[in-house]
Amino acid sequence: MPASSTISKQSFDVQTANILREMIVSGSLEAGSRLTEAKLTEQFHVSRGTIRAALQKLHNEGLVSQVPYTGWHVIAIDAQDAWELHNLRRVLDGLAARLAAENLKPEGAQQLEAAYQHLCKLCETDDAKAIANADFELHKLIVSLSGHRRLQEHYKLTEQQIRVFIASCDSEFSDYRNIGHRHAALVQAILSGDGDAAERLAKEHNATQGDALISSLRQTELQK
């Protein structure tokens, strides 16, 4: 199932990993659920070796855990994990914003403007899912504009786990009408090439929202 824009055929283990990854981050494979190689072999019609390679990949990405001679499990995010992901994303976002501002090119500015306008337009609707997606895409674009390949990799790993968390919590955004506007200052800083401001704004950006979510998580965990 190669991307339509490319001719190159990907090996089965990569294809399988891609499908499994999407199932995990979208929540259609529940967090904490068990995966056995035999079942996956039937499901995907490839051999155990190939399935194993795919699971190894996802294991290295932090999406599944492995217990020797017993099985594989989709990760489950607890309060500590959420805290870690939140803090990690903050600094990665900050670096991305700084570099994007410092290395901005005309084409990048156009893309950024377009993504921002798109998000703002969606915020006038009630489609929470679409808004969340556009939010993710805007941040991914900033990371991409940083011109930092490894940052993109690290960011991807972090975002994947955050998506697992969101899917497992089914947490709703409280005020999706304002999401667009809350990005205004950050986008402006990048467009004006102010790296310092961009980094600071990116780090502040989701701080309050994230902190509140995590502390509420801690509460619910204590009740168990």
Next chain:
Amino acid sequence: MPASSTISKQSFDVQTANILREMIVSGSLEAGSRLTEAKLTEQFHVSRGTIRAALQKLHNEGLVSQVPYTGWHVIAIDAQDAWELHNLRRVLDGLAARLAAENLKPEGAQQLEAAYQHLCKLCETDDAKAIANADFELHKLIVSLSGHRRLQEHYKLTEQQIRVFIASCDSEFSDYRNIGHRHAALVQAILSGDGDAAERLAKEHNATQGDALISSLRQTELQK
């Protein structure tokens, strides 16, 4: 070849990956050199499947690259890579220092003090390698004191590639006598629990040294 402190036996693929990883980051396996599964099979006396699993692991860690149906190569770090690693380490170090300062416990303070003293003592000798190692260890300790498992993972990946870079460049530290003192303010900030200062100092810490190294790299690359 499990760690001496633990009873659990690790599977062959993990053991093989550990050995190969050490060979790569130590430079005994040259950057850019080719690895074939057949050769490694002979060398380690395990099957190709196991070797493959190990190589996959290292591939996901960014230490080897893979070209379909042709082979595996140890990564080679160029100026762009060095720039990326330098920037990435800066923010990871910054976050680690902040969290370490904010969550410092008495035991952690002791360890930190000890590691710092150790580094300072070594700086009075001429053993550049030992000094560099103690430097690495001090930073790793700070990351560990952050209590952030994922940060530890991301930092490890970054540090590994930096070690490959250092091994391939064989770059000497210019003034290893001052390395100890350059850590003084950072260590002090963490010990006093000042997260803001700790983050700022950590980010400034290696900035000048890193920037100079990278720009000199860019020069040498242009000459080719």
Next chain:
DNA sequence: CACATGACAATTGTTAACAATTGTACGATA
């Protein structure tokens, strides 16, 4: 000589069978 063609060697991609380990259920025993 430049260039297409085809065979072949080298290498990775994939599979199925076998080995090792773990957890569990069941029965023996104090």
Next chain:
DNA sequence: TATCGTACAATTGTTAACAATTGTCATGTG
């Protein structure tokens, strides 16, 4: 009854053989 041991089922760990792909080199052709 509680506990220990043991056989067994389920599952992953490991291996070797086979399939597919790539690069190369010799050969023929305009």
